[in-house]
Structures are given as structure tokens and as C-alpha cells.
Amino acid sequence: MIREKISQAPSIMKEENIDLWLTFARETEVIRDPVLDLILGANCTWQSAFIITSEKDTVAIVGSLDETRIRETEGYEVIGYKQGIGETLIRQLDRFSPGRIAINYSENDLMSDGLTHGMYLILMKYLEGTPYADRLVSSEGIISKLRGRKSPEEIRRIKKNIDLTEMIFSKVSEYMKPGMTEKEVAAFILDQVAKEGVETSWEKEQCPSVFTGPESAGAHAGPTDRKIEKGHVLNIDFGTRSERYCSDLQRTWYFLRDSETKAPEEVIEPFNTIRDSIALAAAKIRPGMEGREVDTIARKYITDKGYDEFPHALGHQVGQATHDGAGLLCPEWERYGNLPYLKIEENQVYTIEPRINIPGYGVATMEEIIVVRPDGGQFLSDPQKEIILI
Amino acid sequence: MIREKISQAPSIMKEENIDLWLTFARETEVIRDPVLDLILGANCTWQSAFIITSEKDTVAIVGSLDETRIRETEGYEVIGYKQGIGETLIRQLDRFSPGRIAINYSENDLMSDGLTHGMYLILMKYLEGTPYADRLVSSEGIISKLRGRKSPEEIRRIKKNIDLTEMIFSKVSEYMKPGMTEKEVAAFILDQVAKEGVETSWEKEQCPSVFTGPESAGAHAGPTDRKIEKGHVLNIDFGTRSERYCSDLQRTWYFLRDSETKAPEEVIEPFNTIRDSIALAAAKIRPGMEGREVDTIARKYITDKGYDEFPHALGHQVGQATHDGAGLLCPEWERYGNLPYLKIEENQVYTIEPRINIPGYGVATMEEIIVVRPDGGQFLSDPQKEIILI
Secondary structure: OHHHHHHHHHHHHHHOOOOEEEEEEOOOOOOOOOOHHHHOOOOOOOOEEEEEEOOOOEEEEEEHHHHHHHHOOOOOEEEEEOOOOHHHHHHHHHHHOOOOEEEOOOOOOHHHOOOEHHHHHHHHHHHOOOOOHHHEEEOHHHHHHHHHOOOHHHHHHHHHHHHHHHHHHHHHHHHOOOOOEHHHHHHHHHHHHHHHOOEEOOOOOOOOEEEEOOOOOOOOOOOOOOEOOOOOEEEEEEOEEEOOEEOOEEEEEEOOOOOOOOOOHHHHHHHHHHHHHHHHHHHHOOOOOEHHHHHHHHHHHHHHOOOOOOOOOOEEEOOOOOOOOOOEEOOOOHHHOOHHHOEOOOOOEEEEOOEEEEOOOEEEEOEEEEEEEOOEEEEOOOOOOOOEEO | OHHHHHHHHHHHHHHOOOOEEEEEEOOOOOOOOOOHHHHOOOOOOOOEEEEEEOOOOEEEEEEHHHHHHHHOOOOOEEEEEOOOOHHHHHHHHHHHOOOOEEEOOOOOOHHHOOOEHHHHHHHHHHHOOOHHHHHEEEOHHHHHHHHHOOOHHHHHHHHHHHHHHHHHHHHHHHHOOOOOEHHHHHHHHHHHHHHHOOEEOOOOOOOOEEEEOOOOOOOOOOOOOOEOOOOOEEEEEEOEEEOOEEOOEEEEEEOOOOOOOOOOHHHHHHHHHHHHHHHHHHHHOOOOOEHHHHHHHHHHHHHHOOOOOOOOOOEEEOOOOOOOOOOEEOOOOHHHOOHHHOEOOOOOEEEEOOEEEEOOOEEEEOEEEEEEEOOEEEEOOOOOOOOEEO
16 A cells, blocks of 8 residues: 555656655654655654655665664665764755655645654755755645545545444444443443454544533543433444544434434434535535535535534545545635645545534534545445434 | 643743743644643644643643543643634733743754644744744753653653563563574563553564574564574563553573583673673763763773774663653764753663674673662663573
8 A cells, every 4th residue: 555655656746746755754653744654654763754756766764773674665765874864865865856845744734744843944954055945845735635536445445444333333323222321332332343353543532422412522522421311312423443544424313202203303403404414515526626615515504504503624534544634625714724725636535524513402413424526425434314213 | 640740840941941831733643742741641633732831820722622621631721712723822822921932843852843844834823923923942941851850650650661571571581492583582572561461662563673693683673584593692672661651671682502501702792891881871870961971981981892883872761752852862963963962860761772783693782771860870670780591
């Protein structure tokens, strides 16, 4: 998979008009540039430079103690150094004499922002007095395309995790009963994860997240001792990780009161609004649209029905990382930088995950996963059609 | 432990003449500033700012979805935001009106360099037009002191991992036989680690590292299918992690040839040189010395005996991280930046780990751990006295 991604890079670099792509890193067990999972798959200790050129040259400059293990990755011509990387790095730049150099920082895309500011300053010192200092640009364009354009094999791995997650959701529907706590439900799910021999998609203190009833903690919190009651809307945010890829899905349940045989209208209506907004966004998404346009489709559908807008982006990419970097289906908010304006590409894999608070009941939210095709979003998940009744 | 570290910070900030310490972070499951293990112990998703002032105020500004989980950490006044952090951040800076602001980047100390360059640029945009942009300095001074000055409880945890590692080394001495591969030895050690219910100090593909014979891979490589032979010098680099702290030790063995009852002189002599250089450095180290001075003591002892100098630093700090940041006992090489000149402090915990290649046999290397006391280095490990014969 790493060889596949390295070989994808030069043609993307030509699209982006980049001659040389430099990833500068150190002590990657402490701070690991996420792009190394795409193009290296090993750790390095001392200052290290990974170079890919638009002419398909690949060079790794690493500390002498790291030479052996980087050589084992097989993707690179490996050059070791002892006292300092500066001179060797300049010599390699001279060798390729690149006009435009992409380096691993980005204001917009966190998955392209692995260079620390201290390392940036070190790099600038090395480049002082060379022609290269003025030729640097962000590698976000390369990385987001490399990460976003999923190969059939990558999609297969994501789909496998989606299927597994849905299978576990089915078991949870059998298992959950009023009186159980959020933590008990989470523990059941983690048991299933262990039984399948996979990992959770993000840290298991919060994966799964389980939220029951009208006073639950809201997104990004761990499960609590809050008990499921009849009349609660409950939702779970969960995904699995295997073969280095992952899934990220949400489903919503309703616990019938003794007198009920179906959920009350005030629950069904927002649920259906969520469901239909997802279907609409999936149907309308196209390569070439900007992320904000897709966000707006679902956001407007929901607010037009009189509901509050959801306080986050409509969807993010999924891949090796749960939040797999730029692009994003998001509104034009300060914290999203240029992401709302990035163009959607074919074979990107996105979540779609709007939410509505239902006063007195809980939160209705589903999170589905689609892959972008020329004629719209193709669901990789099996979209939830009805609120699940227990 | 996090509360203890947070409460240690204001007095260190006064020493460093810093009024406000700002740690700026995002999506910490992808890139996690290592200082968050000291002062937060949780993850955040959106752009987040963690403020500690020299007057003991603590404020966390986090995305609204993260509010609950950050509130659960209890160390901070938590302020949530929805669309962008900029305005809230400026308001908090105005509230404290700091003269000198430390932020989380460093050229020298990787453990103080968690701010990515993209995030630095974002922060600069927020601060544009405010008086604060010109008041920024690196927080490396705060972080290295906070991390370096180990409390008795921190030393207890490190010592516990050292004892465990030494216990496992004893079992390895019983287990190893000529004919076994490096991988078999490593698998035995990992079994012991699992049995003890702890973790390895660094990634378990390379922890333990096992190197046997004259043609082994050198440091920082994983164990191979190379077989132990009679006449081999073998060394292992290994440590355990429990209670969030770790150890990092090396030991050296010799496999007797059929005719031998002790190791040959050409093995014993470099072994003893290593051993004695460690003892000398530990005896001479004092608070207030510069790291390079201690490095030189051992380096010179070894080269004076006619051996090559070791191609790395004499020792690093150990704590929550295997390489626990600045200071460092290192030579004045380019890649070490200002680290050779940092002053050693009381209660810092250092490895001492010189090495000598023994042509035709392998590598002699020990790695011991000391804590710096006013009158010298106190061994936390039980220093290896003789090469272990098998």
C-alpha cells in the first residue's frame, strides 16, 4: 500500500506543479507526521528528510542509527549521516535542482501539517543562503489528493470495517435494554471488537461513544453511568480499524414507553429529516463541487424544516485516519480555513453526519459513509432507514 | 500526576520570566503535542488553547464538542466555542495581559516542539494587530524543567520499570542459547512483558532490539533471523512502560566457545572500558554542569584507550517518554542544537549509554540509568559489572 501511494505521488506532483516534495521529520515515535503512514510506514529518530521528485526519484536522508530500518522499507535510496543533516540535504537538493518544493505544513489540512514549527525554523537555517528557501510551498495539495483518491483496495478495506461496524450495531440492538448504563453498552461493544480481533477507530475511552436521553454529554465525550430509560432516544458513534483502515458510523435508537408501539411523532419527524438530508446530500454530491455546497444542501434542508443547524461539518473523509484530512463537507466558519472551498474529487470517501437535538428525548443523528462517483455518492454503509425500536 | 505538574508550572514560569504559557493544539489523536501528557491527559479535536499563568490561572479554550471531556480533566476553567477560537483566545489574553508569552515550539527540544508550523501561522493570524504577537518566546525552558525535575513519585515509577526490566534480563540470561535467532530472543522477552501486564517502552517491533555477533544491524533496528553463535557478543536494548513511565536499559552477553571458560581479552577490555566510563560519568555529573561536559568525560575516557568514539549522545532523559526531552548528555554536533550547553539539574533522570564495536565479535554496550543528586549520579539501575557469560 505504501509503494502504491509513493508511485501515485509523481503524477499528482505534476498536477500541482511541484518538482520536489520534502517531508522533514524527527523522533516520529513522539510526534509522527501522519503523511509518514502513507509514504514510509516506519519510524525515524534523528532529523530525517524524505524526498520524492516529480521524476520518481525517492531519497531518504536519515541518522546513521536509523539507516538499517529505513532501508528495510525498500521505497527509498537511503543516505545516512552522523553529526548533522544540513549538508547532505542541500547536496540532494542541488542534485535535483527543483523549481518548486513542497514541504509538510498546512494551515488548512491537519493531515498535511506534520512539520513542527521548531523543525521549520531548523530547515530555514539549513536553506539560508541557498536558492531553495524562496521556493517552498505547502504540500497540502499533494497530500490531500494522495490521501483522498482511494484505490479500489483502500475502498475494500474501509468497506470491510463498515460491514463489521454494522454487524456489531445489529448485536447491540439485540443487547440493549432500559436500565443499562451507557458504559455497559460501550463495554459490550468493546467485547465484540476484541472478539473480532480488530481495534477501535479512535481511542477506546470514547469509541464507542454512547449517548442516551435528553441530558447526555453531547459529541466527543465518553460513555457515562447514565441509565437508559423508556422514552429515551439513544445514539452511538463508533467504528473499527483493521488492515490499517477504519470506519466511522452513527446510529439512533428509541426505547418504547410501555404504552407505545412506535416512536412519537416528535421523534420520528426529526429522525426522518436527518435521514432525508443525508440521502439528498449523497444524491447531489459530484466531483468538482466545493465542500461547502454539499454541507449547505443538508444544512438548509434541516433549517428549512425549522430545526437548529448542526454545530459542526456535515462530513469528513475516512481512510487510514478517522478524520482523513482535506477536503471536508463544511460551512464557511473561521476554524475551517480554506477547507469549505476545496473541490470534491472522485473516489474520495466521506461521512455524512448531520444531527438534530430532540428536546425531552435525546439526539437524532446518523453517520453514513459514501464514496464519490462521477454521478453522485455511492453508499458504502447500509443507510439507516427507520429509527430502531427497542 | 497531571495536577502535580500543573501546580509545578507557575514557579518555573517565574524563574523563566514568563507571564503566560499557551499551548495551542488541534486533533491530538493525529498529532499530539507531548506536553499534553504532562498538563492535560486528554484529547481535543478542534483548535484548542491551554493557558497557564504565573499567577496560577488555568484556562482551556476548546471546541464546543470537546467541552465535556476537557471539563472532566478538572485542571482547567473550560471555555467552549463554535465557529472559531480567535476571538475567545484574544479575550483571554486581554484578561491576563501578559508581558511575555511562551508558546509550544522549540528548535532544540523535541518534547517542547508540539506546535505544527501550520498552527503557528494560524496563531499569528489571530494575534495580528494585537500587542501579543511580539511577546512570544519558546516554552522549551518551562517544559524541559517541568519534565526534567522528577518528583519522588515519578522516580518511583521509573525505578519500578527499571527493576522489572532487570528481572526480565535475568530470565533472558537463563533462556538464551547458541542457535537461537534474535527474533526468538525478542519473542521470549515480549512474552514476559505480556505476562507482567505492562507495555514496552517504545514500539514493540524494535523493543527489545537484539543484536548478536559482528555483523548485526546496529542500533535502532528490529531483531532479525540472525542466529546466535558461540563466540558472539550479544546486546539487548529494552525497557518497559507502566503507570505511564518507562525504563530504557542495555546489557551485553558473551557466548563462550567450546574451549573457553571466560571471554577473550579483546572482548573483556572494551567491555570494561564501557563499564568504567559509565561509572566515571555517573560519579562526576553535578547539577549546573553542561550536558557536553558529561558526554566528554565518557567519550574521552573511551578514545584515550584507543577506541572509536560512539556515534551518538552519551545519554538522554527518561520519564513518560523514552527520550524525555532536553537536557541531553551530548557532544557539540549540529543536530543537537543548543542541547550540549543546557545545564544539568537536580532530580533529572538520565541514561548513560556509550558503546564500542568489537571487531569480529559484536558490540559492547550498556545503558544504565541515574538520577542527578547534588553530589553526583545515583544509580537507579543495578549497573552491569561483568559481561554475562553463556
